[in-house]
Amino acid sequence: xxxxxxxxxxxxxxxxxxxxxxxxxxxxxxxxxxxxxxxxxxxxxxxxxxxxxxxxxxxxxxxxxxxxxxxxxxxxxxxxxxxxxxxxxxxxxxxxxxxxxxxxxxxxxxxxxxxxxxxxxxxxxxxxxxxxxxxxxxxxxxxxxxxxxxxxxxxxxxxxxxxxxxxxxxxxxxxxxxxxxxxxxxxxxxxxxxxxxxxxxxxxxxxxxxxxxxxxxxxxxxxxxxxxxxxxxxxxxxxxxxxxxxxxxxxxxxxxxxxxxxxxxxxxxxxxxxxxxxxxxxxxxxxxxxxxxxxxxxxxxxxxxxxxxxxxxxxxxxxxxxxxxxxxxxxxxxxxxxxxxxxxxxxxxxxxxxxxxxxxxxxxxxxxxxxxxxxxxxxxxxxxxxxxxxxxxxxxxxxxxxxxxxxxxxxxxxxxxxxxxxxxxxxxxxxxxxxxxxxxxxxxxxxxxxxxxxxxxxxxxxxxxxxxxxxxxxxxxxxxxxxxxxxxxxxxxxxxxxxxxxxxxxxxxxxxxxxxxxxxxx
Amino acid sequence: xxxxxxxxxxxxxxxxxxxxxxxxxxxxxxxxxxxxxxxxxxxxxxxxxxxxxxxxxxxxxxxxxxxxxxxxxxxxxxxxxxxxxxxxxxxxxxxxxxxxxxxxxxxxxxxxxxxxxxxxxxxxxxxxxxxxxxxxxxxxxxxxxxxxxxxxxxxxxxxxxxxxxxxxxxxxxxxxxxxxxxxxxxxxxxxxxxxxxxxxxxxxxxxxxxxxxxxxxxxxxxxxxxxxxxxxxxxxxxxxxxxxxxxxxxxxxxxxxxxxxxxxxxxxxxxxxxxxxxxxxxxxxxxxxxxxxxxxxxxxxxxxxxxxxxxxxxxxxxxxxxxxxxxxxxxx
Numbered sequence: 001x002x003x004x005x006x007x008x009x010x011x012x013x014x015x016x017x018x019x020x021x022x023x024x025x026x027x028x029x030x031x032x033x034x035x036x037x038x039x040x041x042x043x044x045x046x047x048x049x050x051x052x053x054x055x056x057x058x059x060x061x062x063x064x065x066x067x068x069x070x071x072x073x074x075x076x077x078x079x080x081x082x083x084x085x086x087x088x089x090x091x092x093x094x095x096x097x098x099x100x101x102x103x104x105x106x107x108x109x110x111x112x113x114x115x116x117x118x119x120x121x122x123x124x125x126x127x128x129x130x131x132x133x134x135x136x137x138x139x140x141x142x143x144x145x146x147x148x149x150x151x152x153x154x155x156x157x158x159x160x161x162x163x164x165x166x167x168x169x170x171x172x173x174x175x176x177x178x179x180x181x182x183x184x185x186x187x188x189x190x191x192x193x194x195x196x197x198x199x200x201x202x203x204x205x206x207x208x209x210x211x212x213x214x215x216x217x218x219x220x221x222x223x224x225x226x227x228x229x230x231x232x233x234x235x236x237x238x239x240x241x242x243x244x245x246x247x248x249x250x251x252x253x254x255x256x257x258x259x260x261x262x263x264x265x266x267x268x269x270x271x272x273x274x275x276x277x278x279x280x281x282x283x284x285x286x287x288x289x290x291x292x293x294x295x296x297x298x299x300x301x302x303x304x305x306x307x308x309x310x311x312x313x314x315x316x317x318x319x320x321x322x323x324x325x326x327x328x329x330x331x332x333x334x335x336x337x338x339x340x341x342x343x344x345x346x347x348x349x350x351x352x353x354x355x356x357x358x359x360x361x362x363x364x365x366x367x368x369x370x371x372x373x374x375x376x377x378x379x380x381x382x383x384x385x386x387x388x389x390x391x392x393x394x395x396x397x398x399x400x401x402x403x404x405x406x407x408x409x410x411x412x413x414x415x416x417x418x419x420x421x422x423x424x425x426x427x428x429x430x431x432x433x434x435x436x437x438x439x440x441x442x443x444x445x446x447x448x449x450x451x452x453x454x455x456x457x458x459x460x461x462x463x464x465x466x467x468x469x470x471x472x473x474x475x476x477x478x479x480x481x482x483x484x485x486x487x488x489x490x491x492x493x494x495x496x497x498x499x500x501x502x503x504x505x506x507x508x509x510x511x512x513x514x515x516x517x518x519x520x521x522x
Numbered sequence: 523x524x525x526x527x528x529x530x531x532x533x534x535x536x537x538x539x540x541x542x543x544x545x546x547x548x549x550x551x552x553x554x555x556x557x558x559x560x561x562x563x564x565x566x567x568x569x570x571x572x573x574x575x576x577x578x579x580x581x582x583x584x585x586x587x588x589x590x591x592x593x594x595x596x597x598x599x600x601x602x603x604x605x606x607x608x609x610x611x612x613x614x615x616x617x618x619x620x621x622x623x624x625x626x627x628x629x630x631x632x633x634x635x636x637x638x639x640x641x642x643x644x645x646x647x648x649x650x651x652x653x654x655x656x657x658x659x660x661x662x663x664x665x666x667x668x669x670x671x672x673x674x675x676x677x678x679x680x681x682x683x684x685x686x687x688x689x690x691x692x693x694x695x696x697x698x699x700x701x702x703x704x705x706x707x708x709x710x711x712x713x714x715x716x717x718x719x720x721x722x723x724x725x726x727x728x729x730x731x732x733x734x735x736x737x738x739x740x741x742x743x744x745x746x747x748x749x750x751x752x753x754x755x756x757x758x759x760x761x762x763x764x765x766x767x768x769x770x771x772x773x774x775x776x777x778x779x780x781x782x783x784x785x786x787x788x789x790x791x792x793x794x795x796x797x798x799x800x801x802x803x804x805x806x807x808x809x810x811x812x813x814x815x816x817x818x819x820x821x822x823x824x825x826x827x828x829x830x831x832x833x834x835x836x837x838x839x840x841x842x843x844x845x846x847x848x849x850x851x852x853x854x
Contacts, residue, residue: 248848261846360527365527365528372533373589381844421526421528
């Protein structure tokens with residue numbers, strides 16, 4: 001058992017601002033007048049509506065079936081009536097809308113009949129199908145479908161309780177209050193993936209969560225070992241550092257294995273799930289509850305910061321209003337302050353990836369000072385967790401030297417923001433990188449389209465060429481044919497004339513008649 | 523607004539101010555050993571640097587305040603003042619500053635864009651243009667402030683006893699006249715390790731340099747590379763022929779070695795980018811400096827060495843890219 005901690009390069013230590021929201025227990029929120037559930041809730045696929053307007057639904061009833069192998073199902077977050085199926089704004093930086101099911105709650109909150117699935121008796125495919133049918137996606141924010149990850153066969157299962165983003169405390173509270181569920185979910189995932197060891201990584205700024213998780217592991221591990229045949233489970237305390245909660249970073253800290261940005265973690269026999277995802281797996285399989293709610297940290301410029309068990313589909317504005325958002329709030333961030341984005345529209349609903357909402361004010365999030373020229377001081381290089389030279393990327397991106405940006409490994413960048421965080425010249429480095437990568441993608445697309453057009457054109461010209469050649473070959477063949485035919489005719493005529501001549505020689509009296517006959521023929 | 527939404531409280535101003543603070547021990551030692559003349563030159567350099575900066579920014583139609591207030595022009599000004607003789611006439615200092623700010627910095631696009639170290643470019647221009655003035659340094663004893671002020675304000679020169687040769691100069695001339703290192707070192711010019719008086723200034727720069735290292739303003743790879751480069755050359759030559767080559771300690775304590783190690787080669791704009799590249803860059807500066815000191819016509823070769831290595835920076839950067847993440851460890 002390896003308990004050594006590894007220290008990856010780079011990273012930053014911003015003010016944590018955790019205590020604002022971490023010291024109150026998880027609270028429930030009142031049901032809003034309507035819930036908006038987008039059909040797309042996973043990063044790899046969507047769901048297909050299986051209800052129609054007017055249908056009565058129960059809490060946990062499937063309202064959208066997973067589409068294809070990569071989609072994930074969606075469920076009614078409470079009992080009520082489907083009132084509309086239409087396009088609503090998404091919680092996304094683009095502010096685009098997406099097809100959503102609108103449910104008007106009936107206030108009863110009636111659950112469907114729970115159908116737990118016993119992992120000790122159910123077979124692996126059944127369990128994985130159930131994870132998909134329960135609509136479980138990565139709850140750290142990336143919303144990658146969990147059933148796709150649970151299918152992999154690996155040695156080491158990593159459970160991510162690092163929660164390195166400042167302000168966010170949802171995982172912390174979840175571990176403090178529901179560690180047993182997390183550990184059970186982790187045991188099921190270890191069983192499914194065949195992992196021999198499970199490492200639960202938690203940052204050292206969450207001592208209560210660490211203690212609670214350790215107790216749960218002590219209680220559950222022997223049971224899991226006996227019932228599911230899973231291996232050792234260990235809680236590992238990792239130093240607080242941003243971005244240790246990024247999965248490859250956490251894997252590096254826990255195992256010492258540094259996975260290249262372009263490689264999949266499974267190539268190294270490792271898979272990683274967030275603690276909240278493990279919790280959801282436990283609820284889905286052991287209790288038969290599909291994913292209908294999630295814990296959202298609401299913090300920042302609000303009167304009652306904390307963690308809220310929020311029904312999926314609750315409009316963000318309603319949730320913020322319940323938490324007492326203060327009037328001088330300038331904008332709202334979704335996700336943490338390092339990688340989150342400004343919500344373009346507060347009418348967007350809470351979705352499975354909505355881990356944190358931060359109400360921002362001028363005091364809490366002052367606008368960054370004006371950008372100054374880069375002095376190549378190298379602070380960004382020291383801060384970069386993936387060993388890039390952000391200032392070189394900056395110079396290349398700024399000069400639109402996209403090949404240079406690629407040379408400096410632009411696509412290794414995960415946009416964690418450490419470089420921009422430390423930059424003494426206040427350069428919004430990540431913006432430059434986003435610009436460059438979108439330009440490169442657009443250029444590649446264009447190149448692809450141009451290549452296709454060229455191929456089409458070349459194919460068409462070669463087809464025309466071929467047709468032309470075929471046609472002329474056909475004409476030539478016909479001409480030859482005609483020529484041979486007329487040559488044969490001429491030969492026949494010549495032969496006939498010959499015969500006539502021969503006859504004339506025998507019968508000179510007939511010779512005078514033969515010549516006009518030949519003239520007529522030609 | 524885009525991520526990240528928070529920023530570390532850091533600024534270019536803070537970096538530059540820290541560098542200025544780090545120069546103070548060296549300046550204090552300068553004043554202690556050679557009088558307050560250097561302060562006058564520092565003021566002249568600062569004022570002319572800010573004026574030159576403002577003028578060029580105006581001509582280039584750039585925002586004045588952001589760049590003027592970042593402190594970079596003042597750092598350049600102080601370095602120029604410290605590498606020129608403290609009794610140089612005021613116009614020499616001004617000319618040096620103009621070369622640094624306008625010629626070396628703004629003609630290449632301003633802060634962050636210059637390939638050559640501005641202070642070193644100024645030194646080279648001045649020593650080529652005014653070799654005589656550039657070799658007149660205050661002697662450690664007996665130049666009072668009034669006389670220094672007189673000289674700085676352009677007063678007549680050639681008063682014996684006021685100016686003295688530097689340690690490197692004395693050594694070079696002595697060796698040229700077929701002297702032997704040990705005999706030359708008995709001269710009044712030398713102190714414990716380097717030039718008398720100058721070694722204290724060098725010590726001041728070391729104090730400032732350690733402060734910068736501790737504050738992580740400069741990386742260790744640069745001063746180390748420079749000292750290793752010079753040290754290896756000086757040690758080997760000293761071990762082979764101690765009568766013709768002075769010891770590494772002499773090289774470290776003389777001329778601008780310590781100023782260069784902590785304040786010149788460490789200029790982030792003009793050095794290589796990766797840690798290994800930085801080390802190679804500084805190593806090159808150290809080696810070339812020693813070669814110029816040992817065999818060249820100029821007493822101190824740091825400025826030329828830095829400019830030569832500045833030229834090599836793009837090649838060093840090409841040759842020393844950072845390893846991609848995940849490819850430095852053994853795979854399971």
